[in-house]
Every structure is written in structure tokens, then in C-alpha cells.
Amino acid sequence: MDAMEKFRGDVRRFFESLWPAEEKPLVFGEGDWRSPPVMLVGEAPGEQETLQGRPFVGKAGKNLEGFLQALGLRREEIYISNVVKVRPVKVSARGSVSNRPPNREEILLFTPWLYREILLVKPRRLVTLGNVALKALAGPQAVIGAYHGRETACQVREGGQTAEFPLFPLYHPASIIYNRSLTKVYAEDLGVLAQTMREQP
Numbered sequence: 342m343d344a345m346e347k348f349r350g351d352v353r354r355f356f357e358s359l360w361p362a363e364e365k366p367l368v369f370g371e372g373d374w375r376s377p378p379v380m381l382v383g384e385a386p387g388e389q390e391t392l393q394g395r396p397f398v399g400k401a402g403k404n405l406e407g408f409l410q411a412l413g414l415r416r417e418e419i420y421i422s423n424v425v426k427v428r429p430v431k432v433s434a435r436g437s438v439s440n441r442p443p444n445r446e447e448i449l450l451f452t453p454w455l456y457r458e459i460l461l462v463k464p465r466r467l468v469t470l471g472n473v474a475l476k477a478l479a480g481p482q483a484v485i486g487a488y489h490g491r492e493t494a495c496q497v498r499e500g501g502q503t504a505e506f507p508l509f510p511l512y513h514p515a516s517i518i519y520n521r522s523l524t525k526v527y528a529e530d531l532g533v534l535a536q537t538m539r540e541q542p
């Protein structure tokens with residue numbers, strides 16, 4: 342068993358003690374987990390991700406293509422994960438199920454596991470999408486409006502291990518859909534990230 346399989350087993354055991362796996366299937370990270378150039382950290386899986394058991398597929402996968410193209414990387418060359426690894430849902434009065442942002446409790450439950458995952462993967466650079474992932478890594482004071490598009494550092498501490506990683510925060514592509522003026526900002530930020538990666542691979 343390799344270190345990633347062990348990690349997944351530990352995550353499974355922990356969350357299966359909280360709720361039945363069939364009720365909230367876990368969606369793990371995927372890709373190159375041995376010091377990839379980028380570890381992308383999203384918010385939480387959605388419907389397609391849960392159906393397919395893979396992060397960033399469906400509509401989010403389409404957005405990811407633009408991201409990869411800007412950086413000149415293939416999907417399998419990076420590691421892709423989320424802060425929360427189950428789909429947060431809300432059920433309407435009429436019984437229809439839709440996505441909602443992860444709540445505080447979900448974020449608190451999953452964040453130590455994200456730290457362990459990062460310390461295992463040891464990416465050359467972390468790229469967060471949106472506020473949830475940014476706050477999980479840079480602290481509650483960090484807001485995407487102030488942090489996006491420039492590299493900072495973040496310290497990850499878990500299980501007696503500490504390490505520092507370059508962190509490049511981006512807006513979440515889903516937020517761009519709802520706010521057209523962010524489309525240009527996101528494209529510019531991606532350009533800065535591509536340039537930063539050329540200078541410091």
C-alpha cells in the first residue's frame with residue numbers, strides 16, 4: 342500500500358464513523374501526487390463529481406481545461422482536490438436537491454485532512470479557487486478580493502509536521518459565471534500565475 346492509499350483509508354475510516362458512505366460518498370483528489378508543479382484546491386464536489394467519484398468533472402472540468410491550457414499543463418501532471426470531500430447539498434421544500442456552499446462544520450471536519458493531504462503531496466505550488474480554499478490555507482482573515490492574483494506563502498501544520506508552500510489564490514471559476522466583470526480579472530490572474538511558474542517552476 343502506498344502513502345496515498347493509506348491516506349485515503351484513514352479518511353474513509355474517519356468519515357465512515359460519522360455517516361454511512363452511501364449517504365455522502367467521498368470524492369478524493371486525483372492526479373500526480375508526488376511533488377507536482379501545482380496542487381489545485383477547490384471547494385467541494387458537486388453532483389457530477391459525486392456521480393463519477395472524481396473532482397472537477399462536468400462543468401467544473403470544462404473550466405479546468407482553460408486553466409490547464411493557460412499553464413501549459415495536462416490534467417494528469419497536476420494534483421486536483423477539494424477542501425471538503427463530500428457534496429454539500431440542500432433540499433428544497435419540493436424535494437429537489439442542489440449544491441450549497443460547505444458550512445463551517447464541514448470545513449472544520451475536512452481541513453485537517455486537507456493539511457495531511459498537502460503534506461503528503463508536497464506540491465511545488467498551491468493554487469486555491471475561491472474563498473473557502475483560500476481561508477482554509479491562509480487563515481480566516483484572508484479574503485479573495487484582496488489576495489487573488491499574487492503569490493503568497495502559507496504554512497501547513499498537521500500531525501507534528503510543518504511545511505511552507507507558495508500559494509497562488511484565484512477566484513473560483515463558478516463565481517465568475519455569476520459576476521461577468523470577474524472574467525477579465527480571472528484571465529489576468531491566470532496570466533500572472535503562468536508567468537510566475539515560468540520564473541519559478
Ligand code: URA
Nearest residue numbers: 383384385396397401
Ligand atoms: N467541482 C469540484 O470538484 N470542486 C469545486 O470547487 C467545484 C466543482
